[in-house]
Structures are given as C-alpha cells and as structure tokens.
Amino acid sequence: MVKGTITIDQDRCKGCELCTGVCPKDVLVMDNDTLNAKGYHPALLQDPDELCTGCAQCAVICPDVCITVYRDPIPAR
Amino acid sequence: MEMLKGNVAIAEAAIRVGLEAYFGYPITPQTELLEHLSRRMVELDRPFVQAESEVAAINMVYGAACAGVRVMTSSSSPGISLMQEGLSYIAGSDIPCVLVDIMRGGPGLGNILPSQGDYFQITRSAGHGDYRPIVLAPASVQEAIDFTVLAFDLAEKYRHLVIVAADGQIGQMMEPAELPAMRPLRTARPDWALTGKAGREKNVITSIYLKGEEMEAYNQRVQARIATIRTAEQRWVETDTEDADLLVIGFGTAGRVAYSAVEEARAKGLNVGLLRPQSLFPFPTERIAELAQQVSGILVVEMNAGQMLEDVRLAVGTSAPVDFYGRMGGMVPMPDEILTAIEDVYPVAIR
Amino acid sequence: MMRDAPISDRVVVYERPQALADIHTHYCPGCTHGISHRLVAEAIDELGLNDRAIIVASVGCSVFSYNYFDIDACEAAHGRAPAMATGLKRVSPDRLVFTYQGDGDLASIGTAEIIHAAARGEPVTAVFVNNAIYGMTGGQMAPTSLPGQKTTSSPFGRSTDIAGFPIRMSEVLAELDGSAYIVRRSLHNVKEIRRAKKAIKTAFKVQMAGLGFSMVELLSTCPTNWGMSASDALTWVADTMVPYYPLGDYRVIDAVKDL
Numbered sequence: 001m002v003k004g005t006i007t008i009d010q011d012r013c014k015g016c017e018l019c020t021g022v023c024p025k026d027v028l029v030m031d032n033d034t035l036n037a038k039g040y041h042p043a044l045l046q047d048p049d050e051l052c053t054g055c056a057q058c059a060v061i062c063p064d065v066c067i068t069v070y071r072d073p074i075p076a077r
Numbered sequence: 078m079e080m081l082k083g084n085v086a087i088a089e090a091a092i093r094v095g096l097e098a099y100f101g102y103p104i105t106p107q108t109e110l111l112e113h114l115s116r117r118m119v120e121l122d123r124p125f126v127q128a129e130s131e132v133a134a135i136n137m138v139y140g141a142a143c144a145g146v147r148v149m150t151s152s153s154s155p156g157i158s159l160m161q162e163g164l165s166y167i168a169g170s171d172i173p174c175v176l177v178d179i180m181r182g183g184p185g186l187g188n189i190l191p192s193q194g195d196y197f198q199i200t201r202s203a204g205h206g207d208y209r210p211i212v213l214a215p216a217s218v219q220e221a222i223d224f225t226v227l228a229f230d231l232a233e234k235y236r237h238l239v240i241v242a243a244d245g246q247i248g249q250m251m252e253p254a255e256l257p258a259m260r261p262l263r264t265a266r267p268d269w270a271l272t273g274k275a276g277r278e279k280n281v282i283t284s285i286y287l288k289g290e291e292m293e294a295y296n297q298r299v300q301a302r303i304a305t306i307r308t309a310e311q312r313w314v315e316t317d318t319e320d321a322d323l324l325v326i327g328f329g330t331a332g333r334v335a336y337s338a339v340e341e342a343r344a345k346g347l348n349v350g351l352l353r354p355q356s357l358f359p360f361p362t363e364r365i366a367e368l369a370q371q372v373s374g375i376l377v378v379e380m381n382a383g384q385m386l387e388d389v390r391l392a393v394g395t396s397a398p399v400d401f402y403g404r405m406g407g408m409v410p411m412p413d414e415i416l417t418a419i420e421d422v423y424p425v426a427i428r
Numbered sequence: 429m430m431r432d433a434p435i436s437d438r439v440v441v442y443e444r445p446q447a448l449a450d451i452h453t454h455y456c457p458g459c460t461h462g463i464s465h466r467l468v469a470e471a472i473d474e475l476g477l478n479d480r481a482i483i484v485a486s487v488g489c490s491v492f493s494y495n496y497f498d499i500d501a502c503e504a505a506h507g508r509a510p511a512m513a514t515g516l517k518r519v520s521p522d523r524l525v526f527t528y529q530g531d532g533d534l535a536s537i538g539t540a541e542i543i544h545a546a547a548r549g550e551p552v553t554a555v556f557v558n559n560a561i562y563g564m565t566g567g568q569m570a571p572t573s574l575p576g577q578k579t580t581s582s583p584f585g586r587s588t589d590i591a592g593f594p595i596r597m598s599e600v601l602a603e604l605d606g607s608a609y610i611v612r613r614s615l616h617n618v619k620e621i622r623r624a625k626k627a628i629k630t631a632f633k634v635q636m637a638g639l640g641f642s643m644v645e646l647l648s649t650c651p652t653n654w655g656m657s658a659s660d661a662l663t664w665v666a667d668t669m670v671p672y673y674p675l676g677d678y679r680v681i682d683a684v685k686d687l
Contacts, residue, residue, distance in 0.1 A: 005438065016458030016651075016658040022618055040457065056442040057618045063455065063462030063658075065448065070438035098519050124518035128511065129544035136508035136541070140484070140515025143502045148515070166505050271500040271516065273523050275479035281494050283485075283503035 003072040004054020008043050012066045015040030019058035019067065025051035028058055042066075078255055083248040086218045086256070087151070087177055087241065088113035090225040095260045097146035098124040100137035105189040106245035107153040107179035123262075131156035135163030135176075142172045143282045145270025147229055147263065151177035153245070154187065154195050164238060165204030168299075169284025171269075173232035176210075177225070177241045179248035182407025190407025191245035191330055196384035199240050200358045207296050209303050210238040211310060212357040216333040219254040220355070221247055226257055231310065235302055242357060244380070246330045246409060312355040313364060317343060321350030323423050324368050324397075326389055327378035328354045330409060335378045338415035342423075349419055357385065362392040369396035373424035378415055379403045398422075447472035447481065449498045458658020460615040460648040461489060464557055465496050467621070468528065471629040472499065475636070481524040482516055484509045486538075488530035489563040507538025510545035513552040524632060526553040531572040532562045535597050539571075542601070542643075549606030549640040553631045556597065559648040560669060567653030571595045574672055579653070594672060598645045602678035608640030610679040614647035616665035620675070633687045640681070647673055 013036060020028045020043060031044035043066065045052070054071035081089075088110045091099070099118055101111040111127065118125035124141070128134035134150050141148040152160060157178050167174045180195050182188040203210045211231055213224040221243055228239040266272050271280055286292035316339060318324060323342075327335040332353035342349040352368065354361050369375060375397050377386045383401045390399050402418035404410045444450065448469035455461045472481050481499040485491060487506035494501030504512040509527035517525040527534075534542050534556050542554060561579055562568040568581035572594050576585040598612040609631050613624035624646055631642035647669050649661035656664060 004441070012452055014457035018458055018658050018662070021659050054441055059442040060618045060621050061463070063457075063459055064453065065444045065462070065466055067442070068440060068444075069442035071441050073437065073439050098515065100515060126514060126518065126548070128514075129540050132508070133511040133514075133541050133544065136505060136511035137515035137518075139504075139508075140502070140512035140517075141519045142515075143512070144516050144519045146519045148519075162505050163508070166503075271482050271502055272520065273480035273482060274498075274500050279498055279500050281501045281503075283494060283501075285491070285503055 002053050002074070003050060004052050005047065005070050006045055006052065006054070006058060007068045008045060009066045010034065010036050010042035012064045013040060013042035014038060014064055015042060016063065017043070018061045018063070019043050022057045022061050024055060024057065025053070027051050078253045080251050081218050081254045081256070082109060082251045083218045083221050083243060084109035084179065085113045086222050086254055087225050089117065089256055090222040091149050091229070092117050092121065093257045093259050094226045094229045095147050095262050096123065096149055097262060098141040098148045099150065100126045100128050100134045100141070100148070101150050102128050102131045102134050102152065102156060104153045104156045106181055106191070106248050107151050107177070110151045110177065110179070110248070131159035132163065135160040138174060139163055139167050139172065142167065142174050143271045145266035145272065149175040149177065151179065153179045153181045154183050154192070157195065157198065161204035165206055165208070166284050168203040168208040168210070168238055169206065170282050171236045172282070173236050174238050175225070175228045175232050175241065176238065177243070180242065180244040188407045189245055191247070191380065191409055192407050193244060193329060193331060193380040193384070194405065196357065196379070196381060199242055203238050208299065209358050210240050211235070211306060211359070212240045212242050214242050214328040214355060214357050215247055216329050216353060218247065218250065218252045222254055222256060224355070235306060237302065237306070242329070244330050245407070307359040310356060311359045311361045313361040314353045314355060316351040318350030318352060318368060320348050321371070322348040322373045323419060324372045324375045325349060325351045325378060325419065326354070326365065326375060326385070327351070328357060328385060331378045331380050334410055334412055335415050337412035338419060341412060341416050342419045347419065347423055354385070360388045360392070362388070365389060365392040366394070366396065369393040372397055374422055375399045376419060376422050377401045378410065378418070380409060381405060445469040445473040447478050447498055449496050451495065453496055454492060455489065456652040458649065458651045458661060459489070461557060463615050463621055464555065464624070464646050464648065465493065467625040467628050468555055469497060470625060471632050472524070474629060475632055477524045477632065480522065482520070484513045484516065484525065484527045486527060486529040486533040488533050490528055490530060490557065491564065493528050507533050507536070508541055509533065510538065510541040510550070510552070510554060514545055514548070514550050517550060517552050524635060526555060526632070526635070528555045529557065530563065531558045531560065531570045535571040535595050542597070543604070546601045546604045546607045546641040546643070549608070551635050551638045551640060553635045554643040555628065556643055556645040557648045558645055558673065559650040561650045561653050563650050563653055574668065596673060598643065598678045601643055606641050607643070607679045608681045609634040609642040609684050611677045612645040612647070612673060612675050614665055614670060614675055615649070616647065616662040630684065630687065634684055637683070637687060639683050
C-alpha cells in the first residue's frame with residue numbers, strides 16, 4: 001500500500017470544509033480547537049493509522065492551496 | 078510635396094513615425110484614415126484590426142499599448158464618446174497613446190459636417206477622473222501631419238494621452254503637404270511593458286488603487302506631470318499682433334477662416350491681430366494674458382457655442398472685453414461673417 | 429517499505445504551482461475561483477509558459493487576479509478583456525495571452541467583445557467562470573442566472589418574462605468559425621476539476637499552436653451570494669446548473685486533436 005501524508009497551511013485555510021468531504025480515508029476533520037489568523041477553524045489531518053495514500057483529492061478541491069501532498073518514495077525494485 | 082487628403086495624410090504620417098498597431102472603427106468624416114491604414118499596415122505587416130465598436134477599439138489600443146508598442150486609434154465625436162471609459166483607463170495607468178478625433182456636428186447623431194463642439198470633451202479630461210490630455214489642433218493638412226508626428230513623440234515623452242483634434246473639413250480636404258521620411262520601427266520595448274516576465278519580476282499594469290491614499294498619490298504624480306506639460310508644451314501662432322487693438326483668437330478651421338478675415342480687416346486699416354492656439358491643452362494662457370494688456374478687445378471665433386471662449390476668459394480676466402462669434406451644428410463661418418463681427422466689436426474709440 | 433519516513437524523504441506529489449503567487453486570496457471560503465486560478469497556474473507551469481504568459485484580468489470578484497498570478501498582468505475595463513487581449517496578442521504573437529472573466533464580464537457587458545474575438549479567431553484564450561451571479565457587487569442577477577433563481581436584483585426569482593433567459597455562451601461561441609476549441613467543464617467535484625484542468629491546458633496549447641480562439645467555460649460556485657455552504661454550492665452546480673449548462677466539448681476543430 002502506498003503511504004502518504006499531507007501538510008495543511010492552517011493560516012491559509014478558510015474553513016470551507018470541502019477537503020473533509022472528499023477524503024477517501026476520512027482522515028480530514030475540522031480543527032475545532034484552533035482558530036487561525038482569519039478566525040476560521042482550519043482543516044486538520046487526523047490519521048493515527050496512517051491511512052492516507054497521498055491521493056491528493058483534498059488538495060485538488062482546496063480553493064486556497066492549503067494542502068501539500070507527499071507520498072513515500074516507492075523503492076526501486 | 079503632394080496633394081493629400083487630411084485623413085490620409087494623418088494615417089500615412091503615423092505610418093512614417095513608426096506606428097506599430099492600429100485599431101479603429103468606421104465613422105464619417107474619419108473613415109479614410111482607417112481605410113488607408115487597412116491597406117498600408119497590412120502591406121507593412123503591422124497589426125491592423127477593424128474592431129466591432131469604438132469601445133472595443135480603444136481597449137485593443139490599451140492592450141497593445143500595455144505591450145509597449147506605438148499604437149493609435151482614430152474616430153469622430155460619437156465614437157470618441159464611446160471611447161471615454163477606455164481613455165480613462167489609459168489615463169489611469171500612465172500609458173502613452175495617440176487618439177485622432179475628426180470632429181463633426183453634434184450633439185447626438187448630428188451630422189458629418191466639420192465642428193469644434195467637442196472642445197470641452199477632449200480638453201477637460203479623458204473620460205472620468207482628474208486628467209488633462211495633451212490636445213493638438215491642426216488647421217491644415219500639413220499641420221495634421223506634423224501634429225501626428227509630434228503626438229507620438231509627446232505621448233512617449235510623457236507617457237500621456239495625446240489627442241490630435243481636427244474636424245471634418247481638415248480630414249476631408251486635400252491640399253499640398255510634405256510627409257516625413259519613414260522612421261524605422263522601434264525594436265526595444267520599454268521596461269514597464271507587458272512582454273512576459275522572462276528574466277525579471279512580473280509587470281502589472283492596472284488603474285486600480287483601492288486605497289484612497291494610493292489613488293491620490295497616483296493623481297498627484299499625474300498632476301505634477303501635467304504641470305510640466307502646461308509650461309513646456311504650449312504652442313500657438315500669432316499674426317499681426319504687435320500693434321493689434323483687437324485680438325482675434327481661433328483654433329483649427331475657425332482659426333484658419335479668421336486669418337482671412339483678419340487680413341481683410343487689416344486691408345481696411347483696422348489694427349487686428351490673430352492668435353491661433355495649436356495646443357488646446359496646454360492652452361497658451363500666459364501669452365493671451367499678456368496680449369490682453371495691450372489690446373482693447375478680444376474676439377473669440379469658434380465652430381461651437383463658445384467653449385475655448387472660457388479658457389480665453391480665464392486667461393484674460395478683466396484685462397479686456399472678450400466677445401464671441403460662433404457657428405454651431407457643423408456650420409463653418411465664412412470670412413465675411415467674421416469680418417462683420419470684427420467690425421461690430423472693434424473698439425469704437427480707435428475708429 | 430519505509431513506514432514512517434520523515435516528511436523530508438517523502439516525495440511531493442502535489443503543491444502550489446509556480447505561476448500562482450504565494451499570497452492569500454480575498455475569495456470567500458469555498459469559492460471555486462481559487463480552484464480555477466490554481467488550474468490555470470498548473471497549466472502554465474506544465475507548459476513552461478511562466479515567462480511568456482500575460483493575464484488580462486477583468487472586473488468582478490476576480491478583479492485582483494493580477495495579484496494572484498506570478499506572470500505579467502493587466503486589468504481590463506468591465507467586459508473589455510477580449511479586446512484588450514486582442515491588442516496585446518496582435519503585437520505579441522508568441523506570448524500566451526488569456527483573459528480570466530466572470531459571467532457578468534463576459535456574458536453581459538462584454539458580449540460583443542467575446543463574440544468578435546472568437547469570430548476573428550484571435551489566438552487568445554478566455555477562462556470563463558460561470559457562477560450564475562454577480563459576486564463582487566453583492567449577488568445580483570447575471571445573464572447566466574437560472575430561471576427562478578433568487579438574487580438581490582431578482583428577489584422573486586429570475587422571471588423570464590421580465591429578465592429573459594440565461595445565455596449558454598459555449599454554444600454561442602461554438603457557432604463561430606474563428607473558434608478552435610470551446611468546451612464547458614465544471615468544478616463541482618474532484619473528477620470534474622481534473623477534467624477542467626486538462627481542458628485549460630489544451631486551450632493554451634490551441635493558442636500557442638495558433639489554431640484560433642479558445643474558451644473554457646467553468647461552472648463555478650458563489651457560496652456567499654447563493655446563501656449556501658461550500659459543499660451545498662457544489663451540489664447545486666451538479667444538480668441545477670449542469671442540466672441547464674450541459675458539460676461537454678462544443679467545438680473542437682480537427683487540428684486540436686493532433687496537439
């Protein structure tokens with residue numbers, strides 16, 4: 001299984017929640033404990049079981065380019 | 078020297094001075110200008126577009142001017158009205174631009190006869206907002222050529238809008254004139270131009286300044302430039318003003334007809350002089366104020382209801398009485414009408 | 429498999445494109461302008477046109493788009509971007525010149541300009557954001573507002589008796605022989621966003637190959653003025669806008685297929 005992860009620039013996030021709606025692994029939530037500089041609850045990756053595959057669907061739908069997507073390097077066979 | 082039609086002469090003068098792109102729209106009495114360029118620009122492989130409207134044409138000009146090329150458009154009164162917004166955007170972004178206005182009878186659809194009824198429209202601003210374009214007013218085909226060349230040089234010197242304001246008569250008549258030699262096209266584009274940010278930071282050309290302080294600062298820069306233009310670029314011609322008791326002031330075709338009337342008045346022993354503004358902005362205010370001290374009266378002659386008249390009054394103040402003779406609706410005054418007006422207002426004491 | 433390799437060892441597979449300036453936008457939460465901006469920037473990056481691209485911004489919510497792209501930019505008067513782009517492109521034939529316009533700009537005040545740019549076959553690209561409303565001025569009816577759609581200037585719902593019918597601009601421009609590539613896409617889900625990206629990239633290729641006029645219409649949202657959440661707005665596009673504005677390719681000349 002490809003392993004991946006994302007980083008979220010929480011300062012850019014406007015709390016539109018679109019990313020949480022498209023994550024196939026449901027590992028994106030709204031961070032209700034944080035208010036960013038714009039006064040929004042930013043999105044948050046909650047992926048204790050490392051389910052994220054780096055599919056980038058969240059980044060594709062994010063209107064504010066908050067999400068950078070990483071994948072584990074696939075070792076050369 | 079060759080016999081040239083005003084519109085054609087202006088068009089060819091622009092070609093000779095290195096016009097790189099033209100965008101226009103047909104409207105009488107200006108259309109031959111566009112027609113000439115539709116052949117010559119294509120012959121010389123330079124961009125030419127007959128736009129879908131004057132509104133589109135002036136915005137095409139704005140686009141090409143943003144790329145830093147020498148560009149021009151031309152129209153007549155109603156078309157110039159349609160171009161006002163575009164002119165204001167050009168004025169609001171320090172873009173050099175040349176606009177030729179072959180004025181016609183108005184308001185409204187009016188007619189295609191020569192007129193000067195757009196003096197206020199073209200001298201007071203460029204569309205909305207504070208701005209004074211440079212306005213040159215030829216009174217002959219030769220001056221139409223010379224002022225077209227001058228217009229490009231001034232537009233680039235100041236990054237300013239320059240209007241060549243002729244009328245239907247100057248545009249349509251033919252008379253002998255000399256065209257300048259062909260200047261080579263410029264190759265380099267100014268550093269502010271939009272050419273793609275290769276090797277530099279991006280350029281942005283916009284007339285938006287949401288913050289009031291920034292918009293005011295921009296306006297202050299423009300007004301400083303206009304103040305420089307006011308002093309440096311005044312142009313006029315004087316005839317027999319040394320001993321004049323009555324000064325006639327008229328521009329363009331009205332000034333040309335007034336010249337004949339002044340000659341006839343002189344022949345009748347009247348001390349009459351003529352001052353013909355060649356630049357409507359900057360207006361020759363100081364010189365007129367000076368002459369107002371010397372003469373006993375001033376007669377302004379225009380093909381409108383009296384518009385340059387106000388600039389003359391501003392210059393003269395109370396130094397001398399200012400009278401007016403004008404024709405409207407595309408009517409061109411004959412010399413004898415002006416001679417009668419001269420005699421009517423001629424300072425009685427001298428007679 | 430490197431289970432928990434540190435971020436630095438992992439491969440970035442998705443990040444902000446270079447052509448998109450690294451600044452925050454003023455767009456409302458969930459507004460798809462942010463998506464279409466990114467897609468345009470990705471297309472510019474992938475085609476290596478960053479140093480030759482010039483955007484003609486229009487008047488509407490995207491009026492500041494000249495700030496949001498790291499390319500040369502200018503700002504057209506409302507509706508006049510296609511004319512400004514014409515002037516720019518005619519004197520810069522080897523540059524990428526594109527307009528970024530909303531439905532008020534393109535389908536209302538600028539109808540003549542977009543139609544004639546297409547009719548002339550100007551090799552420029554129009555990125556047309558159709559969100560069926562005037563956003564910047566606070567939610568008025570647009571020529572693309574749907575029958576019955578409530579807006580601040582059609583408070584009882586757009587009445588076709590009073591305000592006529594929405595205009596399908598892709599179909600209109602597809603009729604013009606100067607058009608080389610006219611397609612309508614949408615941004616209402618990830619699949620459609622990816623398809624929209626491909627279309628924008630194709631449109632730019634059409635331009636650079638000088639094949640004629642290209643336009644990509646993008647069904648977009650306006651959560652704030654529609655009075656919906658960002659996700660409900662996407663649903664409204666899918667359920668209500670797409671039926672009126674069918675997605676698809678409306679004119680693709682043969683030469684485009686060889687690109």
